[in-house]
Amino acid sequence: MTRSEFSRNWYAALIRLHVRFPFLNGETLTRPSDDMEDITRHLAETHDLTPREASEELADLIFVESLARQASEMARTPEQISQQRSHPKDRGVVL
16 A cells, blocks of 8 residues: 555545554544655654654554555455456446
């Protein structure tokens, strides 16, 4: 997960953040910040970290998420990828 994906998928990112950092306050982090500064500051305050430690922890989390996504993509077969790209009706899915 990149920083831009983090911001685009804020709800999913907030869930992952809360799993890793259980003392985060979801009411404080209602929307993503463009530069991640608000998240870093809140992370430092709620988890007894320095701003630098919080920034590194956040960067590590984003890095690990990106590795997991890449591994998931690599594990898919070409057939799975082409099925995912095709329209749901083409696969017999009724919406």
